[in-house]
Amino acid sequence: MSDEKLYELVCHVSNEIFGKDFQHKAYFNKRLRTTGGRYMLRTHHIEVNPLVFEKYGMDELVGVIKHELCHYHLHIEGKGYQHRDADFRELLKKTNAPRFCSTLMERTGRKITKKYTYKCAKCSLLYNRKIQLNTKKYRCGKCYGALLFVSLENMK
Structure with missing residues (x-):
């Protein structure tokens, strides 16, 4: 999947689930290791780990996008956008977005x-x-x- 397709998907999910436009950039970042995606506070961009789509498919990718869009829309509106905030948890439930993504890195046990x-x-x-x-x-x-x-x- 390309960055353009990801951007289109983010715009579609934002309109369908949240009823609001997404007006910034969304792209894959392969340097992300342990997280499914992240919302950038300063630029309002959304970065997504490409392993989410490769390992788990479209459903998991849409879940990560919904989670990051919760951060995005709440931050834009000036509400509580952090994981610990009640506004954020409430919007996660309302949109059926996951709180965590599936494991991306394999655990190999204790370090030698x-x-x-x-x-x-x-x-x-x-x-x-x-x-x-x-x-x-x-x-x-x-x-x-x-x-x-x-x-x-x-x-x-």
Whole structure:
């Protein structure tokens, strides 16, 4: 779907559902990662994540557009346009717009972290660190001996 088709769809949804014209720009923004779309307060433009249409189809796209148009029309009218405002929640219910979009990014579980182990050359004290140390710059805190790299583990 092109930006022109998206703009036409936004204008159509605005007229049909809200009974008001949409007089600004609407376009896809592929830099959006976790959100379905966003309403820009300063420019009044609406940006939509193209993954919404690719992954979930037209119904989900129309839902995101309705949600962003709720922000748009309430902001233009000077009413409460934020998620926490009663005006916004009321308009969401009235227009049957979703409060959240479907998940766009897959969760892969916990992030894999590394564990670096260092050993003091003098007193044999072990140091476990998440971040790699410069052994020329740092010394043992107990005896001021030189630190030696021992091992690297990948932790889940």
